[in-house]
Amino acid sequence: MAERLKDNSGRLLFTRDMKKEFLLLAPQMLPTHMAMVRNAFLSEGYKMDILQTTHRAIVDEGLRHVHNDTCYPALLVIGQLIEAVKSGRHDPDKIALLITQTGGGCRASNYIHLLRKALKRAGFDNIPVVSLNLSGMEKNPGFRLTLTFLRKLIYALLYGDLLMLLANQTRPYERVPGSADSLVETWVEAITRDYLAGRMRYRKVKAQFAQIVRDFSSLPVQGEKKLRVGVVGEIYVKYAPLGNNNLEAFLRSEDVETVVPGVLDFMIFKIDNRVQDGHLYGSKLIRKIAVALFKNVLVKCQNDLIAAVKNDPKFLAPSPFSETRELVKGYVGYGNKMGEGWLLTAEMLELVHNGCAGVVCTQPFGCLPNHVSGKGMMGLIKKNHPEANIVAIDYDPGASKTNQENRIKLMLATARAREEEKSPIAKALPNIT
Ligand code: SF4
Structure with a gap:
């Protein structure tokens, strides 16, 4: 032993x-x-x-x-x-x-x-x-977290982000129920075989981005565009069904398209914080160079993913990190980096700018940083963007799922009422952001 x-x-x-x-x-x-x-x-x-x-x-x-x-x-x-x-x-x-x-x-x-x-x-x-x-x-x-291992972990996040994005944009319209989820499973199995066979070259990963987009694009879909509802918040309660009482499944049952920003933004945000620390507090040149290089690698990977999605007009690509970062100017400083820090404010703004009819901001009990950059910034966002329809939902061990869902339903009712108010001409126009 x-x-x-x-x-x-x-x-x-x-x-x-x-x-x-x-x-x-x-x-x-x-x-x-x-x-x-x-x-x-x-x-x-x-x-x-x-x-x-x-x-x-x-x-x-x-x-x-x-x-x-x-x-x-x-x-x-x-x-x-x-x-x-x-x-x-x-x-x-x-x-x-x-x-x-x-x-x-x-x-x-x-x-x-x-x-x-x-x-x-x-x-x-x-x-x-x-x-x-x-x-x-x-x-x-x-x-040991070697460079090769780190590379494989980054690819894992990229594949995960791409599959999540495409599945979210396909599921509400699929003609064959469950087809988006089966395609996700098929791709997870294929990628698993590549990992285990040691076939993890970036050139291949990038080529697979394009193939994944083509595969989702070829799934038969139907119906009119549904309301798009974003989910932001502290990283765990935003993503984990256990943490957010199956929020995404609930939103799907409400017949909306969910928009969930990817994990890669959070990774780049964390590295960008180190760059920012160098500016604010100073750091060794070698460290500055290493951090900047690492950030550039992640940004390049994200840009490749975005380019693959943009190749197909059926799908809406996420914004590049640099654009998301710009959005918080006038709201919160880049030194605000505890928890999701300024990224949480930026993601709410990004979803509002991209025409989401509603945004759920998930807030865990006991999380001061995300209450500051989440709930704390909503007033200013709504003042600058009267169309913003954001609801903060608290998650804790004693919270009632029914109360959480009722609050989200109220937000959805507002979103639907606003949609109704739009004239047929306005409805026919594409979202200009
Ligand atoms: S304090 Fe907030 S951001 Fe930090 S770990 Fe807890 S929930 Fe997450």
Whole structure:
């Protein structure tokens, strides 16, 4: 059995032997993206599973082990991991837990410490916890984020963003119910085969962007354009069905087209913050160059994805990061970077500019940063854009799903009433943004 080794601070390490023997368990956030993140891990020789659980015991474990003034995503992520450890589904002597650290100033950097405390309280402090981060925090001999590995993770996010975007724009109109979801599955299987066969060259990834767009474009669709409703907010509650009470499924049941900004914007935002830190506080030249290069790589990948989508007029491409960034001028400074920071304000503005009839801003309990840049900015956005129809929805362990959905229904009723008011001529005109 793999020996338990600790570093000088007493932290349990994930060793090379563990890499061969242990199963890494990670919390769920975005099913399509995470399926491909798992591929990147498997192709690098790790054993890895993404937790698929969604039941109430997760919230109960979170409440039992995380202080109740901690933000809701921390409670769910830690609850899901502890529930899996205690469930008996895995051998506790052969698992390690994987969790991200953003390296920023909010709690997303500190979940890992709360998780270790929870493991200790639950009697599982012999389970190693591995940090996935870009800031060089918490090194482990059995886990290395090499450039090749990082490249594969970036591709995973790109594929995830593209499939999510195209599926969201196809599902409400599909002539064969379920065809968009089956196409997503087909592509996830094809990409999985490529990962496992080691065929992950960017030239091929880029060619696949074009093929994915063509495949979605060829799905038979019908019906008139539906109201477009955007979803923004703190990254976990924005995306995770567990965190937002299946918000996207609810919006689909309300017969609207959902618009969910991609994860890549968040990644570029995080790197852009490092560039900004250099301007505001100074940094070594070599670090400035490395950060700028990394940002350029991500921006180039995003531009390639956008170009592939723009090739087909059926689909509306996302805005490039540089344009989204410009939108917040006059609203909030670029130094506002805790949580989703200025990006949350920018995404609300982007959705309003792109003609979304409504926007749901998901706000987790206990999240100060996103209340400032989300709910806190709505007044100014509505003042400058009277057409903006944004509703902030709070998520916490005791929130009533019915109340949340009723508030969203009110926002949708306003959107529909405004649509009715538009003259037939105005309706016939395309959105000019
Ligand atoms: S952004 Fe908010 S919800 Fe997310 S980790 Fe930070 S404090 Fe918690």
